[in-house]
Amino acid sequence: MTNVSHPAPQVSQNEAVDIAMRHFGIAGTAAPLDSERDRNFKLTAPDHSLWILKIVNASEPLVESEFQTALFDHLERNSPDLAVPRLRKTVQGASLAHAKGPGGGDHAVRLVSWLPGRPLAESQTTPALLESLGSALGRLDRALQGFIHPGALRSFDWDIRQAGAARQRLHHIDDEQDRALLERFLDHFDAVVAARLPALRAQVIHNDANDWNVLVDPERPERVAGLIDFGDALHSVLIAEVAVACAYAILDAEDPIGAAARLAAGFHAEYPLREEELDLLFDLIAMRLVTSVTLSAARRDRTADNPYLSISEAPAWRLLRRLDRMNRRFATAILRHACGFEAAPGARAVTGWIAANRLQLAPILDRHPATLAKALVPYGDPHNPMTVTSAAQQPEKATAWWDAYCAEHGIALGIGPWGEARTVYTSDIFQSRFVEGARRANHLGLDLFMPAGTRLYTPLAATVRSVEIEEDPLGYGCLVALEHRPQGCPPFVTLWGHMAHEAGRRLKAGDCLEAGALVGEMGTPVENGGWAPHLHFQISTDTSLAARDILGVGEERYLAVWKELFPDAADLAGIPPETFRQNGRSRPEIVAARKASLLPNLSISYSEPIKFVRGEGVWLIDDRGRAYLDCFNNVCHLGHAHPDVVEAIAGQAAKLNTNTRYLHDAIVTYAERLTATLPAGLSVASFACSGSEANSLMLRMARSHTGRSEAIVLDWAYHGTTQELIDLSPYKYKRKGGKGRPAHVFEATISDSYHAPAEWPVDEHAKRFAESVAEQIADMARQGRAPGLFLAESIPSVAGQVFLPEGYLAEVYALVRAAGGICAADEVQVGFGRVGSHWWAFETQGVTPDIVTMGKPIGNGHPMAAVVTTSEIAASFNNGMEYFNTFGGNPVSCAAGLAVLDVIERDGLRRNALEIGNYLMARFKALQDRYDVIGDVRGQGLFLGIELVEDRKSKAPATALARRINDRVRARGVLIGTEGPHDNVLKMRPPMIFSRANADHLVGVVDETLAAVLAERA
């Protein structure tokens, strides 16, 4: 080992001039320079070139001097552009000269060029300069890759791998606390760091980029101009290069870890560091300081106070004290992040997994938070009374303000977003340990504000990590930490703060919780650290942190790092992103804009209209992040935004969309697939863009085939929006704005068994109601007319979800056909397996129509429609007039249609419709037993109606009640509708993917609403 206490060679200026002349042929002047071990002179040559003459300490083994010259030679050969000193050969052409010292010792001598620049020690350290230093070192070390020399394998106090030896110097530290501080770093080094060092990349490094060895360009102070003094170079771990440079460059920095991160990032850009290297950087910086202060103390004890030795001692102590207060995991996260690595290994996979699986998570609250009306708590506004009273630790006042706000705005759940800058964190615990003078003010959890006692459930299976009570004012109160290890996801921890102490008594570390199991309840201010009741819910992707070490609030500067360590828990808690961000126009603005630029009779649902911004499965999400259970819109047959359909549409649109004048596979495949779902005979398909268009086409076919325009429809039917279909829609022509029944249209009574005369035997309903059709035919006959068409929905919908009595269509079809007419089934609402038992609702009546029209669910939202008929009718329609429909049957529509058929079959959705439909029927019938106002419950598959009556005997329609129920069900986050001539039938047509849980949700809300509305009425 080098004897570092051996004094520097005593060589005079004159002797130096003489050595320079003799060995290097330079007749210059020499000025002495400071050096710890060697004797250095600045040499000015007659040509004004500047040099450093180094007379090496005689105690230094020659091999080390040779190593240095070899190193310079290597750089000269391989990286002539690097800003490092250049070696001047001796007059004999050698790299090293030798001179006898005054004591007779043999000294190696070398001459290197003087590099211009101002020492970093005398420069202003800026982030850009730190980065430049990092990149200068990165370039240097990249150039040194692969270089080796026996002299590089030195045993040396300054080799970071030897840093543990500082323990033997601890007795030189007088102050007990200082010693304890160093011991903490040494203990961690011995326990964790030392064992990992041998596995790291090693090579020759400079090893002493202290601020006197780094030169800054005075013209461009953000740039490092050169690196000097390779006296400490050795073969060691590469990361030591960065650690050593940091140990000096970040002394007294406002944000030392931030400064180290810039330096490391600069290095990384030139010479990519590895995660396992960065993971030790924090400790290696500290250990360089530990080495430095202990060596200084040892030498001070041995030598007469050498100011050079203790030059950086005081700032080193200051930095050590700061590092000691920091959490090394957080510091490491900052360093890793600066180099583009995850703040904690696996962090990005955790957030990715949660996002991909968010729909499978168990709800954290009794009712899924997505479905609740939400608002942000005002902690982002420092002047809001809730913020002010919370900061003043007056939780009762804060709670009262929030409760009043919720009552006024119908809010059920308050949200405190991730990342929000808040002024409520007034206590000392929120002082930053990283940035001098800064506070931690940005929220790193997700707050859910609900009344104390609100029960909270784990969204995923978990093991209890810890349960503790934190007593600090404005702390967590009862704090629970759970660990989750879902399949396919790195483990992560969730933190549950401000809980009732009950959880502490019930749970203990090691307990296993199923997904959906109770974690605890929101605590009162007495238990929860002195806050308005809420849950602080947080994820930590670093599972090594103890619950109390997890930062609940962080520095704004490091939000990007905290976002990976403690990602936003909104997805895990089931809070839709729309809760936090609104786009586009507000609801009133849209209403006003519609008034200004759209038809005034374009109807809007609800007196307080909803703005939806996203659909997902059975849910529609509004502009404030509330998810409504969609039990009304049957167009989204497979659920909103079904991925298969979206992909089919997008894929085909990206490839080709044209019209039926060109050949394409999709239209014929689709026609084959569609007709295969229908009874034999219904074999010819044609495509259109809307239900109305399909019915219009059907009408043309019927008229061509029969030569008659006379049609029989059922009362209160609706078949489309064109004039000829309005003429066939009593629901339109009989109501406001309608012109009454046209002469060619004949209206049969709606065959509504619930309202059948009491004296009719039930098994005669079909026959009795069919008589109304017979009467219309007779009426026509009296006018010398005959029916061309009988048109009916297979389950009349706008007439009030009316289920035709068994055998009704068979009776009617026979009558119509006997009179020379054809029969069409409008399956625009009820087709595509909605009834569950069959593909088509007419099949439940045991009939085969002559024409079937389809729309709404056919493309899961893509505007398309179809007409399927017999070859005979198709032949009649082929009367010489070409049929062309610009958009009908285009490749994109057919792709959508095919995807819908595929999904219905693949996912067994007809079976689901049947099972869930039966379940809903049973549950609604059970409600009927409890509520007299429910006159009738009817349904088939996922097509259901509940008729509300004032009196079960008279069956007087409870129209106002039905409207109120509809509104209040909406207020509870569920969409249904009202229908029927008296608008007293609750109408439900949920998507085919409706689950039992969705069914329970719907029934629960209807039940709750009925109870509440009836209680108000009482």
Ligand SMILES: Cc1ncc(COP(=O)(O)O)c(C=O)c1O
């Ligand atoms: C039974 C029935 N037929 C036809 C139509 C018309 O369909 P579209 O609105 O697609 O033109 C509707 C629309 O509500 C309908 O309910």
